[in-house]
Amino acid sequence: MNEITTTLNDFLVNTKSSSALILNGKGKLITSLHLDYGDSVAAMSAAILSMSEKFLSDLDKGTLKQLFLKTTEGVVIGNKISGSNFIIAFSKDGSNLGLLMRSTDEVSNELSKNSLLK
Numbered sequence: 001m002n003e004i005t006t007t008l009n010d011f012l013v014n015t016k017s018s019s020a021l022i023l024n025g026k027g028k029l030i031t032s033l034h035l036d037y038g039d040s041v042a043a044m045s046a047a048i049l050s051m052s053e054k055f056l057s058d059l060d061k062g063t064l065k066q067l068f069l070k071t072t073e074g075v076v077i078g079n080k081i082s083g084s085n086f087i088i089a090f091s092k093d094g095s096n097l098g099l100l101m102r103s104t105d106e107v108s109n110e111l112s113k114n115s116l117l118k
Helices: 001-017 038-058 095-112
Strands: 019-023 028-033 068-071 072-081 085-093
Touching: 001 085, 001 095, 019 095, 028 038, 028 068, 028 095, 038 068, 038 072, 038 085, 068 095, 072 095, 085 095
Parallel strands: none
Antiparallel strands: 019 028, 019 085, 068 072, 072 085
């Protein structure tokens, strides 16, 4: 677990994201950094991700890989790690959106190699 937290922390530093979490498809929090109420955020994120996956499936548009939400206070990126595990990253700065989306995809690939997230 320590390796996962270290990878997540490095991701936050490199992307200047404000917080992040990793959750499974049932909404159970695996780990989070700099996030109040991580369990609640994980459960709400799982609902959004599940609905998005169902939406794409019903429209026969493939499977969900990455989800982007733009808010008045920044951006939220959700990325599938493996199986039903996801990473969710929060950033107050949307100007680095391309880098954030790419970095989230890269850290997802790195995390997918961890036996706890397979």
